[in-house]
Amino acid sequence: MDELMLLEALEQNARLKVTDLADILNSSEDEVRKTIDRLKKEKVICGYHTVINWDKANKEKVVALIEVNATPERDKGYDNVAQQIVKYPEVSSLYLMSGKYEFTVIIKGKTMREVAEFVGSKLAPIDGVKGTVTSFVLKQYKIEGVPLEENRSAQTRLAVTP
């Protein structure tokens, strides 16, 4: 079975059922189920999420991007600091970056006050963190490849053409 195609199909639509995936991949349900289980175990498939425009659902929740300056340790580099940051459930994503600062922390679904509290009392005091710069997202236009406002008519093709 084409594993890459399985992953791409799931990345586009996580709600496809095993029967659908088997048809799409021209494979058996059993084979698809086993492959998905293995990919989950190997942490290739890490989760299934819904793309939500929180701006529309709840105006209180914000997205924050926090640039974090950190000091590396001998032999460990930035891994220990990263492990400390990862532990907080407030953190949606964490990346080690090239450039002027070390980490990008993304926090989603908190209020501005909650983010401020988290940065001040949790993130900044971590050993090895030298400083933080917090930026809040003002408006979202596209998330995970999905434009949030579709401004054209949905179907402009004719119903039947040669």
Add this chain to the structure above:
Amino acid sequence: MIIRDHLNPVARDLPKSGIRKFFDLANTMEGVISLGVGEPDFDTPWHIRAEAIYAIEKGYTFYTGNMGLLELREAVSDYQRRRFNLEYDPSQILITSGASQGIDLVFRAILEPGDEVILVSPTYVAYSPLVQMAGGVPVYVQCKEENGFKLTKELLEEAITEKTKMLFLNFPGNPTGGVMTKEDYAELVPLIQKHELFVVSDEIYAELTYEGKHCSIASFDEIKDQVILMSGFSKAYSMTGWRMGYLCAHPDVIHAFLMIHQYAQMCPNTIAQYAAVEAAKNGDGDIEMMSKQFLMRRNYIVNGLNRIGLKCHMPKGAFYVFPSIQSTGMTSEQFCEELLNDQKVAVVPGNAFGAAGEGYVRISYAYSIDEIKEALTRIEAFLIKRGLK
């Protein structure tokens, strides 16, 4: 004056396309889910659209040369070399307003009254009427599902007469999704040489080949001068509305095309030509993305159709499946009309593509998986209701 009597009888008496009839029916109904279209559902990629916008901003809104922009012909030349290993000098490439204009051009430039053109049936709806309009005579070769709708040496040999001037091919094909391999073509080449036939190869679906690489009949050097390669941007880049096509051929053939084209069309849309330059130069990634989506949908629909009892083989190209409906005991038109009235699913009767299509329907999978799924559910309900599943 009795107007009808003063019209060209060939144009006047051409039968209405079977697709047209169906389109009229489907369009009057609410809630129709259609698997009836012959065009991709993707947006034209933004970088291509942006080039057209820039072209307008920069004022590139004048005629181009009759052959089309040199920049575009160079880009097409590179594209054919890069993707299919075919060598055509830009002077051997004529840009047309969609491959459709190319179909008309080849018949008008080459056929003399009474010349026969061999068409591979089931066949795309435009070929035969345009052969007739050019004074030619269409001769059909009936291809069989069990051969994957391929043209065989035997079928071709049977159809050739001393009046045969042209063989018209369309692989991957509309409506069957059939493809021809290098080996399949190799069987035909000696006949084409011996009978000195022109071969027109409509390869508009070349990029939608799902197993192995597309092979063009123009890759056979011994007959390359006899081959007219027809292609375009519609299916590969989802650019149907832009009307961008082209013909590649021997310089003398191109000259004959140009003589008609310069008066009949002058040049294709200038703005669309600039967009096409971008597509040919930087669109390979779009092709990969779309053909991968089509591959997934093809698998999905073929497995689904077979499960609900409409047997079909796995087509190797284009974005159509051509399942047999003979097990239902209905004619193609009956099946499609009842399916539309009963379940509001529009598919196209196979006989719209010639007699060889009777007993089949054309189902397009240029739709999202969700749409295909809904259509399959309705088709299944239709079959169950009639005790056919």
